[in-house]
Amino acid sequence: MFALRVDDEIELRLLEEQHAEEIFALVDSNRAHLREWLPWVDEEVSANAARDYIKMMRERFTAFTGMAMGIWHQDRLAGAVSFVNIDQQSRWAEIGYWIDAPSQGHGIITRSCRAMINYAFDDLKLNRIVIRCADGNHRSRAIPERLGFRQEGRLRQTIWLYDRFWDALIYGMLADEWKAQKQKGRL
Ligand SMILES: CC(C)(COP(=O)(O)OP(=O)(O)OC[C@H]1O[C@@H](n2cnc3c(N)ncnc32)[C@H](O)[C@@H]1OP(=O)(O)O)[C@@H](O)C(=O)NCCC(=O)NCCS
Structure with missing residues (x-):
């Protein structure tokens, strides 16, 4: 199984069909928390839906156009971090992430993103990483900001969630x- 060791507590493992039940159970127990910013949660109604998503991302991994990793924190599945897409031609990727409510506030996502970014630049030889957040999603925005990303733009009224539009902030x-940044010891 493809995996990235982040530190003593965290390991990222490529999501495989065998993880579908576990991922579904985690999403199911976090619906209220996750759906605020992730509308796909309402469509994840069974382990089969999770399996279909994992299968699609496995195909992207094989084609080198995406990579969905589960986050195991102290050997328990706690969330996911992904290259939702990889543009091979222009060598950039977009990162997406979520974590279960009780695991928030411990830097698990920040540390996981750092490992994904190191992997993207050192191993995949990408040139650019993008993180896109709704401007009202302050916890999500804090991640690229903590990691030293530059806010490059604001796409007005790009994200429709339930009853209103949000601007999308693009961090690069x-x-x-x-x-x-690494040479200056900032990471
Ligand atoms: C967005 C989301 C992933 C952020 O999770 P998070 O737990 O706040 O992020 P981190 O795991 O990086 O934790 C950061 C917190 O841990 C603290 N922390 C502790 N140890 C840390 C460490 N070693 N490194 C970094 N931060 C650390 C930080 O100070 C910060 O604390 P604060 O929340 O009091 O400011 C989470 O809120 C979530 O899943 N939301 C719903 C889904 C979602 O919005 N996804 C993103 C869509 S764009």
């Missing part, structure tokens, strides 16, 4: 900037 990090 370039390979050279990441390297420079």
Whole structure:
């Protein structure tokens, strides 16, 4: 199984069909928390739906166009972090993430994203990472901001959630900037 060790507590493992029940159970027990910003949660009504998603992302992994990783924190599945898409031609990827409510506030997502970004720049030789957040999603925005991303733009009224539009904030990090931050010991 493909895996990235983040630190003593966290391991990222490529999601496989065998994880569908576990992922579904985690989403199911976090519906109110997750659905506020992730509308797909309402469509995840069974382990089969989770299995279909995992299968699609496995195909993307094989084609090198995406990568969905489960986050195991102290050997328990706590959330997911993904390259929702990878553009091979222009060498950039977009990261998405979520974590179960009780595991928030411990830096698990920040640490997991850091490991994904290191992997993207060092191993996949990508040049750019993007994180896109609704402007009202302050916990999500804090992640690229904590990791030193630059806020590059605001796409007005791009995200429709339930009853209103939100602006999307685009955060970007370039390979050279990441390297420079690491050399300065900021990461
Ligand atoms: C967005 C989301 C993933 C953020 O989770 P989070 O737990 O706040 O993020 P982290 O795991 O990086 O934790 C950061 C917190 O841990 C603290 N922390 C502790 N140890 C840390 C460490 N080693 N490194 C970084 N932060 C650390 C930080 O200070 C911060 O605390 P604060 O919340 O009091 O400011 C989560 O709220 C979520 O799943 N939301 C619903 C889904 C969603 O919105 N997904 C994103 C769509 S764009």
